[in-house]
Amino acid sequence: MFVLYTIAHYKNGFNLDYLTILLFFGGFIVYVLAMLIINLITQKNDLTQKSTNTILLFAFLTTILPISLTNADILLSNLLVILGIKSVLSLRNGKYIKSKILDASLCIGVASLAYFWSIGFIITVFLGILFFEPKNYRNWIIPIVGLLVVYIVSNCFTLLFYDSFxxxxxxIKPISFSFEGYAYKGGVFSTGTLTICTLFFFAIYLIKFNRKSTKSKPVLKLIISQLLIALTMVIIVSGKNTSEMIFIAGPLAIIGTTYLEMDHGKFIQEINLWVFLLLPFMILLF
Known part of the structure; x- marks a missing residue:
């Protein structure tokens, strides 16, 4: 991850000044934290076996999107969305429901300040309430309160530093269905690879879904919902350049782990491993 992150920044142009270096290492810390939290989500919710397959897939799915690795706002927004999803999934244990709903709402609200369209993930908060604690009407109000808190604090900040509301x-950003931003060699390769992975992994996940325990299905539905929201966001966002696809990486890494955990035989597993390791280098180096 660090090697490919460095290559992406080098190809994008890298100035050796203090601010650029600070953003470089700060962005990498945010990037790694997102990976660690995704792995924590899978382990705590028993979504996968005890392995590093989810980490491998997350690294693969993000490094085939080199533009996202050079965009600090996207990396920060993605981390905050993942933190929000973590709080939503933890509703299943029935403890501290209201504080977890508020935490998730605040995370997604702040994420939307860094990248507006991440506001769509607030839907997962309402779905979490629906699946785990729908009868208490106060729970349905908390996400709205959380977003209002973010808006008020943002106003306080802009008034203090910029003397404006x-x-x-x-x-609010405009909607666009134009995909012209993908019309370059790297963009076509990244988009094509991610599309194939999404269709393939999602199909296998749906086949395996009915075999999962009833207790785990609400959590799995939330992961699927997160993926569908990310895909919708990619379709409607304006100024597409493949960086917005990083929101797909988290849920798809969890979903794709189902495929890697299947018993393919040693030879096929080795092929899978080398494909996931080498493809990002091919995109960045060629």
Missing amino acids: FIVADY
Whole structure:
């Protein structure tokens, strides 16, 4: 991850000044934290076996999107969304429901300040309430309160430092169905690879879904919902350049682990491993 992250920044252009170096290492810490939290989610919720397959897939799915690795706002937003999803999934244990809903709402609200369209993941918070604690009407109000808190604090910040209000009209971004931003060699390769992986992994996951225990199905539905929201976001976001696809990486890494954990035989497993290791280098180096 560090090697490919460094190559992506080098190809994007790298100036040796203090601010650039700080952003470089800060972005990498955020990037690694997102990977660690994804792995923690899988282990705590028994979504996969005790292995590093999810880490491998997350590294693969993010490094085939080199533009996302050079965008600090995208990396930060992705980390905050993953933290929010972690809080939503932890609702299953029935403890501290309201504080977890608020935590998730705040994380997603702040994530939307870094990258507006991540606001769509607030849907997962409402789905979490629906699956785990729907009868208490107060739970349905908390996500709205969380977003309002983010808006008020943002206004306080802009008033203090810029002497102006945080205007909602400037915050909302336009919708676009144009995919012209993908029309370059690296973009076509990244988009094609990610599309094939999504279709293949998702198909296998749906086949395996009915074999999962009833207790784990709400959590699995939330992971599927996260993936579908990320895919919808990719379709409607304006100014597409493949960096927005990083939101697909987290849930797809969990979903794709189901495929890697299947008994393919040693030879096929070795092929899978080398494909996932070498493809990102091919995209970045060629």
